[in-house]
Amino acid sequence: MNGNGERGGEAFSPSSFGALAANPEKWALFLDIDGTLVDIAPTPDAVEAPAGLAASLAVVMTGLGGALALVTGRGIGFVDRLFHPHCFPLAGLHGAELRLPGGRTIAIEPSPAFLQAKAALHAGAASLPGVIVEDKGVAVAVHYRLAPHHRDSVEALMREAAVRAGPRWSLQSGKMLVELKPAAADKGEALKSFMRGAPFAGRQPLAVGDDLTDEDMFAAAIAHGGRAIRIGDGNARTLAAGRIGTPAHMRTLLASLADTWERDRR
């Protein structure tokens, strides 16, 4: 545990992001989306990818020899629309969907019990004004950002839904939301899946995220001899030894890495 109450991995400050520029063949980059690459918005559909972000990611991915993957609670379809026309290697729905380099996809299918639980959630949330149900197929997120006074009701509804769905589905808390997702899906397992194959295998993973669900990914990155960076203020307990204050700062670092590699190519 260091002086900031942080554990694990070697310190990796934003200024040493340049280590990637110096030795791109040694690194693999795993990036969360909401709260890491894009700013938190009032509703799930209101997020925007700022101009240049998708292009920066594409250049960084090329610079890393393809060893970049997005690891997110979002579904593949949403991410592809957000970063159109780019289709990055991706773990969606916290790892319930994987799109590996080359485009092969692996996905968990919803069970009848999960579909019933989801229908009950839609019905239950309809009586909670301001609460948003984000139906993601094999996962579902219920958001109370616009109605924080409904937090306890949302949590109770989600506990009931988890019982209905059965042991193959589990709850995941996040930023003003609770999700029901396949229990087998976790961001750490997703990182390990990528690390088993080319071009990730043998590299040092750097994982960047902002939330509880990213801690599994941090643990996996550190176990592979890599590093972790948490986005946000310094209060959250985290395994990450590195900190970056905001998604805007993260985007600046990516843009400057992309610029360096663009310049070198000319």
Ligand SMILES: O=P(O)(O)OC[C@H]1O[C@H](O[C@H]2O[C@H](CO)[C@@H](O)[C@H](O)[C@H]2O)[C@H](O)[C@@H](O)[C@@H]1O
């Ligand atoms: O793993 P991530 O890429 O960070 O995705 C986690 C969840 O992010 C989204 O919810 C969060 O962002 C919303 C938009 O800014 C915000 O309104 C909400 O309060 C946040 O919790 C997304 O809607 C979820 O599906 C993701 O699982």
Ligand SMILES: [Mg+2]
């Ligand atoms: Mg996030």
